[in-house]
Amino acid sequence: MVVFCNRKCTSVLLMYHFFCVGSNLQRRNFCKSNTSPFCIVVGQVAVMVLENGKRKNPNILVTGTPGTGKTTMCTTLAEATQLCHINIGELVKEKNLHDGWDDELDCYVLNEDLVCDELEDVMEEGGNIVDYHGCDFFPERWFDCVVVLQTDNTILYDRLSRRGYKDSKLSNNIECEIFQVLLEEAKDSYSEEKVIALKSDNIDDISRNVATLTDWVRNWSLPSQS
Numbered sequence: 113m114v115v116f117c118n119r120k121c122t123s124v125l126l127m128y129h130f131f132c133v134g135s136n137l138q139r140r141n142f143c144k145s146n147t148s149p150f151c152i153v154v155g156q157v158a159v160m161v162l163e164n165g166k167r168k169n170p171n172i173l174v175t176g177t178p179g180t181g182k183t184t185m186c187t188t189l190a191e192a193t194q195l196c197h198i199n200i201g202e203l204v205k206e207k208n209l210h211d212g213w214d215d216e217l218d219c220y221v222l223n224e225d226l227v228c229d230e231l232e233d234v235m236e237e238g239g240n241i242v243d244y245h246g247c248d249f250f251p252e253r254w255f256d257c258v259v260v261l262q263t264d265n266t267i268l269y270d271r272l273s274r275r276g277y278k279d280s281k282l283s284n285n286i287e288c289e290i291f292q293v294l295l296e297e298a299k300d301s302y303s304e305e306k307v308i309a310l311k312s313d314n315i316d317d318i319s320r321n322v323a324t325l326t327d328w329v330r331n332w333s334l335p336s337q338s
């Protein structure tokens with residue numbers, strides 16, 4: 113397993129988080145290479161978007177303490193909305209967007225500039241769901257909605273224990289959730305009306321959150337009534 117963090121990580125608490133290799137790389141690559149019909153459409157529409165000063169499709173940031181269910185929810189949401197799921201951990205790993213290993217932090221150091229440069233064009237087009245346990249280094253203009261997933265401490269403890277998290281890594285992440293570090297980071301980094309906290313304790317929560325966000329995406333994309 114490979115570890116990443118970013119230097120400005122609000123929380124030393126998150127520094128020990130391990131990223132897992134997920135299954136969305138292929139899907140994201142399709143989108144980035146414009147080979148999917150959906151993304152070709154998005155690309156064509158981008159011209160209109162610039163003319164209107166509004167993206168045709170929204171960008172959503174999904175953040176939260178490791179284990180709160182970001183990747184699980186983003187995967188389902190991407191299927192429901194046909195937006196592109198971009199898992200930052202996978203992207204950093206795939207494109208080497210880091211500054212190497214930090215012995216003290218015991219992790220690779222994510223290079224924020226490289227990550228932002230890599231994503232600038234696709235974010236400008238819109239239609240992305242970005243999945244990362246931090247949010248303060250992305251340009252604010254990228255996102256139309258910032259979702260912070262939150263999980264009951266006992267449930268999160270069990271999830272992270274099952275992952276093999278131990279000792280300080282486990283307690284640091286639980287403290288991060290108790291002190292709502294990611295929610296505070298989101299509120300500090302984005303305008304209040306963009307930030308929404310959603311509970312992610314069980315499967316029903318995932319279904320409800322996906323339904324809520326899918327409706328929001330549909331409404332966002334509708335032409336405004338004037």
Ligand SMILES: Nc1ncnc2c1ncn2[C@@H]1O[C@H](COP(=O)(O)OP(=O)(O)OP(=O)(O)O)[C@@H](O)[C@H]1O
Pocket residue numbers: 129130131132176177178179180181182183184185245271312313314315317318
């Ligand atoms: N709402 C939920 N109900 C039940 N199980 C969940 C829920 N959300 C996530 N899980 C489970 O918890 C584990 C962690 O989920 P997931 O990898 O999606 O979290 P994450 O926030 O993306 O973590 P990371 O930041 O480390 O990538 C998985 O085994 C997943 O099945």
